[in-house]
Amino acid sequence: MRVIDGTHDPALTSWVESANRQGGDFPIQNLPFAVFRRSGSGEPLRCAVGIGDQVLDLALLGAAQPLEGLAARALAACAEPALNCLMALGSEAWRALRQGLSEILRSGSRHAAHAAGALVPQSDAEFALPARIGDYTDFYTSIQHATAVGRLFRPDQPLLPNYKWVPIAYHGRASSIGVSGQEVRRPYGQLKPTGAQEPQLAATSRLDYELEVGVFIGTGNPRGEPVSIGRAEEHVFGLCLLNDWSARDVQAWEYQPLGPFLAKNFATTISPWVVTFEALAPFRSPWSRPDADPQPLPYLDDPALRVLGAIDLELEVALETAAMRERGAPPQRLSRSNFRDSYWSIAQMVAHHTVNGCNLKPGDLLGSGTQSGPGSGEAGSLLELTDGGRRPLALESGEMRTFLADGDRVILRGWCARQGFARIGFGEAAGIVLPAA
Ligand code: MN
DSSP states (O other), X not given: OOOOOGGGOTTOOBSSGGGGSTTOSOOTTTOOEEEEEETTOOOOOEEEEEETTEEEEHHHHHHXXXXXXXXXXXXXXXXXXXXXXXXXXXXHHHHXXXXXXXXXXXXXXXXXXXXXXTEEEGGGEEEEOSSOOOOEEEEOOOHHHHHHHHHHHXXXXXXXXXXXXXXXXXXOOSTTEEETTEXXXXXXXXXXXXXXXXXXXXXXXXXXXXXXXXXXXXXXXXXXXXXXXXXXXXXXXEEEEEEXXXXXXXXXXXXXTTOOSTTTTTOEEEOSOBEETTTTGGGEEOOOOOTTSOOOOGGGOOHHHHHHOEEOOEEEEEEEOHHHHXXXXXXXXXXXXXXXXXSSOHHHHHHHHHTTSOOOOTTOEEEOOOOOOSXXXXXXXXXXXXXXXXXXXXXXXXXXXXXXXXXXXXXXXXXEOOTXXXXXXXXXXXXXXXXXX
């Protein structure tokens, strides 16, 4: 477990004035990492932290060697075009760097004059994927989502018997993961329309989003050496927002017996910002399992999990249609949920993923699976919101939606807020649907 320390003090302010605005995503208590360069510059990519409406260029900052010891080594790793080197250094280094950056950015810091020269407005920055993602695994940790989707695909047996025992996942595709702003061309696939005798190759007519949390692995494990649940969180660098675009008609036809394939691997969009586990320390919640359900096997259970294994992370998805954009109307929120309601925790995902000796590596990405909550309006996909496309959504613009239309822009947002602490946000993960080729 990461500890709450002086970097979380809600009274801290920054000499970067925009970081002190109430309700912003990037106060000094957050310090999320990203990889960027100036828009259109062709400059080398390098690492940064977000502060207010700026990014702090860590390669430029590091050139002046403002830190010492472990923090200096961690800062030096940030001159790289991806976070993998920093991720590989481990949680002591991450904490030391956070401490150092917090001191540099604090009101009254002696480094302010120099560090101000390393600021770039976020509006002038273009972002890249935060890490070289070697492997990507997508879990299925929301029991509400698993039950709702199961009901649509298998009315007789919505929740398969293994669900409450195994943190279910499939190995996804890393090559098609893109950063916020990604364009997603409507994919073709093999699908079998209701009532048709034979399948056909066609552009999907049931394109959907999935509201997920992405988990970046920091330090890996040697092959053959499982990570115990008690140490699992030490291996986690931080979280991002993740949209697992899905072609539901392709999925329905192809998913048995081996699970998702072409219905999912054409695009995945993540936020540019990785909010560290250090920053999330004040927003931990107990993880629990209903008494009537099977309790986790010992390798998936831990006293610390029961105390603070979950994360109180508010999530929402908004839709901006082409018509809204033309009219200058704001995106409309479609649903909201909280990662705290997840049936399986991050530590359980990591412990289960490695229990057979599978090796995780720095920069590997785990998806949480669609986060649908127990309440109405808490469904994390259109499949659930429209009851499998049977009940179209009436938008405030007067338009109707069952699944996504060309020109639709989907925006995921996330934030943590708790009494006595500064609110921190995840920015956004947005992507737009282009017509089929
Ligand atoms: Mn998914």
